[in-house]
Amino acid sequence: MSALETPNRLVLQAITTPLENDESGRTLIVLQDYTRMRRLETVRRDFISNVSHELRTPLASLKALTETVQESALDDPPAARRFLDRMTVEIDNLTQLVQELLELSRIESGRVPLERAPIAPKDLLQPAAERMRIQAERSGLTLTVETPDDLPRVNVDAGRMEQVLVNLIHNAIKFTHPGGAIHIRAWRQDNDVILAIADTGVGIAEEELQRIFERFYKADRARSGGGTGLGLSIARHLVESHGGRIWAESEPGKGSTFYISIPALT
Ligand SMILES: Nc1ncnc2c1ncn2[C@@H]1O[C@H](COP(=O)(O)OP(=O)(O)O)[C@@H](O)[C@H]1O
Ligand SMILES: [Mg+2]
CATH class of the missing domain: 1.10.287.130 (Signal transduction histidine kinase, dimerisation/phosphotransfer (DHp) domain)
Structure with missing residues (x-):
């Protein structure tokens, strides 16, 4: 019995057994993929x-x-x-x-059932923004919301999506210096509705834009103000379980924008 690790990290276990009562000396080899x-x-x-x-x-x-x-x-x-x-x-x-x-x-582990219902994008963004408004103002930031009334609805668990949005706004507040601005928008793009939370904060380095969605990842531990680094990985799980996508763009020193795309109801 032996375990073999090749350079591309395939982990295999091989079990070889000489076949009993077999005069030709043949051997049985079982390969199991443990990668x-x-x-x-x-x-x-x-x-x-x-x-x-x-x-x-x-x-x-x-x-x-x-x-x-x-x-x-x-x-x-x-x-x-x-x-x-x-x-x-x-x-x-x-x-x-x-x-x-x-x-x-x-x-x-899939133990969070989604209670989905059609909802207008503005009915997701506005309550999330209102929940965070006092905190933003206390931090010396302006918070604005721009959502056209004629956007298609999306089929989501409103409570869960609000949790994601509150998390993104909370991050925007944490990583933006006083005097800055947070701008929340929604628009239609092909068959999706895009929600965007933009800030004028410290920004995220290019090579970290993917990693921030990993569990526990914090770009700059000193700056992260007591966070756990779990918020964005929870957000990603929730968005993806709605069939949506979440990503970020940023220019260090200028600010970051987090995007969520969700299939539009037609
Ligand atoms: N709006 C933002 N501006 C700059 N950096 C951000 C922003 N949002 C998230 N980040 C970076 O991504 C990391 C992970 O975010 P998150 O998972 O919410 O964890 P936490 O907020 O607990 O630090 C943060 O620690 C920070 O480095
Ligand atoms: Mg966070």
Whole structure:
């Protein structure tokens, strides 16, 4: 029995057995393709190591903050309050990580049934924008929505699509400096409706445009403001399960635009 790994990483297992009672000395060879299984093992190992890393960071902060309060800040209530506030932030980050992990695992195993119904694009974009408006304004950003009334409807799970859009707008807010703008649009292109969220933010390097949709990928850890790096991979799963597509274009330093295309109902 032997496992063979060729340069293009095909993993095969060969089992050879001399045929019993066979005078010609013939041998039975069974080849099994383990490529997919080996790849799944690697994905699983990377996943666990990413989760562990993402858990360790907030836990280490919580430990340090707790020790600081225990050792010195108890006699200094204003300082103690500041440390407790920072602990709350770390706990919120942990909670978000766990929620997004559960969400991703539910979606990936197909346990999220879509409740699809025809809806006008503006009825998707406007509620998502309104949910994020206060947060955008607090960050010193303008948020505008432009959706023609005569667009064809799309057959989607409105709650799920709104979740995707809120995620994209939230990213736009996080990665755009005060004074910037977020512009949300929809239009028809052939048999699809395109939804676009454009920002005037920090942008994404060309070589990272594909990778940002991977689980845990963050282009610049320092800038990502406590995110988990799971938002876009959840968004991609949800869009693709609607038969749609999601992608991004960007010019570093100028801004990014995220696009979603969904088949139009005719
Ligand atoms: N609008 C944007 N502008 C610049 N970079 C972005 C934008 N949206 C996403 N990114 C990059 O893609 C990464 C992954 O995004 P996401 O999966 O939502 O994770 P998170 O928001 O938790 O960091 C972000 O960390 C960031 O580097
Ligand atoms: Mg995000």
